[in-house]
Each structure stands twice: as structure tokens, then as C-alpha cells.
Amino acid sequence: MLFFIHVPRTGGTSVLSALLQIVTSKLVWYDRPHHWPSYLLRSPEIKNSISVYGGHFGYAQIRDYLTAADHIYSIIRDPIQRVLSYHNHITVRDPNHPLHRQIKHLSIAKAANICPQFEWEVTNTQSWFLSGTKNFQEVKRVLTSRNVRLYEMREIGRMVNDIAADLGVVGLSSVESLNVSANDYITTVTEEDIEFVIRQNQEDIKLFEYIHFKNVLL
Numbered sequence: 001m002l003f004f005i006h007v008p009r010t011g012g013t014s015v016l017s018a019l020l021q022i023v024t025s026k027l028v029w030y031d032r033p034h035h036w037p038s039y040l041l042r043s044p045e046i047k048n049s050i051s052v053y054g055g056h057f058g059y060a061q062i063r064d065y066l067t068a069a070d071h072i073y074s075i076i077r078d079p080i081q082r083v084l085s086y087h088n089h090i091t092v093r094d095p096n097h098p099l100h101r102q103i104k105h106l107s108i109a110k111a112a113n114i115c116p117q118f119e120w121e122v123t124n125t126q127s128w129f130l131s132g133t134k135n136f137q138e139v140k141r142v143l144t145s146r147n148v149r150l151y152e153m154r155e156i157g158r159m160v161n162d163i164a165a166d167l168g169v170v171g172l173s174s175v176e177s178l179n180v181s182a183n184d185y186i187t188t189v190t191e192e193d194i195e196f197v198i199r200q201n202q203e204d205i206k207l208f209e210y211i212h213f214k215n216v217l218l
Contacts (some may be wrong), residue, residue, distance in 0.1 A: 001047060001165060003062060003075040006030075007129045008121070011156050015075070016054065018160040022169050023051045026072030027080040030055025041065035049165060059142060060132025072146060073163060076126050076211060077153040079204040083108065083122045083197045084189055091119075108189070109196040124203040136206040150211055
């Protein structure tokens with residue numbers, strides 16, 4: 001079974017669109033209560049009926065259900081760009097987001113100061129999704145002990161092709177980015193915001209630099 005851990009604001013919409021070309025009915029996306037990992041994966045019969053399981057779940061939520069044959073895929077993004085995109089998404093792009101009304105007129109630093117949930121979601125979030133902790137060394141341990149393939153956001157096309165190859169699919173069409181706000185920040189970003197994001201994401205910065213360096217060597 002293949003797992004795609006979708007870290008928010010790393011191109012998951014594009015990945016889902018591409019995966020629908022590959023596995024159709026055997027693809028399950030974590031977007032509703034009965035698709036929770038604990039519901040789907042505790043039953044071997046249900047798990048065996050799925051080819052690819054993806055969505056906003058973390059490694060800790062699937063860890064106890066993994067076997068040696070399972071593969072995990074995920075994408076990470078430059079931590080500063082990810083937080084800017086996430087703030088822009090909540091405050092501008094998605095007025096229905098649960099945090100929109102609370103932080104829509106606030107900078108990143110001020111929003112984190114008054115909203116604990118937002119602060120949690122902009123602090124080493126990628127490390128948490130990939131290990132269940134906000135610690136780079138723990139992510140590194142997971143990457144080396146499990147069959148995890150981690151890509152930078154710019155490598156979405158390569159990742160999808162690798163998934164297709166794992167599933168024996170050939171002739172996959174190219175992957176197009178569907179994240180309209182990827183480079184379109186309407187909200188004003190201050191130097192204070194950038195400094196705040198850097199301070200809050202030291203573990204994610206280590207992770208991104210580690211993966212980027214590994215990819216340069218490949």
C-alpha cells in the first residue's frame with residue numbers, strides 16, 4: 001500500500017488530481033470522518049482494498065498500521081514560503097476557513113500571538129506531519145528506518161511518476177500545479193513576520209536543507 005502524507009500548502013491539490021489518473025476507485029483521500037486512519041487501517045480487509053491512501057494525516061496516525069511492504073510518499077516546501085502561503089490562504093483565499101474571522105486582519109506574528117491553533121500550525125509543522133514530533137532528528141530517524149520517499153515541492157511531477165512506477169502505471173500525463181496562491185501573496189508580509197517564521201521553524205529549516213542537499217547529490 002502507498003501512503004501520501006499531505007503537508008498543508010505543499011501542492012497536495014495537484015497531487016490528488018494526478019493520483020486520480022492512476023488509481024481511481026482504489027484511491028482514498030482523508031477528507032471525512034469515516035476515512036480516518038484509525039477507521040480504515042485497523043481492518044486488514046479494508047486496507048487491502050486500497051492502493052493509495054492520502055490526505056492531511058501525520059506519520060504518527062499511520063505508524064501502528066504500517067508493514068514492511070508499505071511505501072510512504074510526501075512533499076515538503078521551503079518553510080518560510082509554506083507559512084506565507086498558509087497565512088495567505090486563511091486570510092484571503094478561504095473565507096470559510098475556521099480561523100479566517102479570527103486572524104483575517106492580522107500579520108503572521110500577531111496572529112500567532114493571539115491564536116494558539118495558528119501558532120501551532122506555523123511552527124515546525126512539516127516535521128510534525130513526518131514524525132509526530134516537531135524535531136528534525138526524529139524526522140531523520142523515521143526517514144532512515146521506514147520506506148519513506150520525500151520530495152521538494154518543485155518535484156511534484158517526479159514524485160507522481162515514481163508513484164505510478166510503483167503501481168505499474170505507464171504513460172501518465174504531466175502534472176500541473178493547481179495551487180493558485182503558490183506565488184501570489186495578497187497580504188503584506190513584514191520583516192517582523194519573516195524573522196518570526198524563521199525563529200519558529202528551525203527544525204523544518206533543518207529538514208528542508210537536509211532534503212535539498214540530498215537531492216542535489218542525486
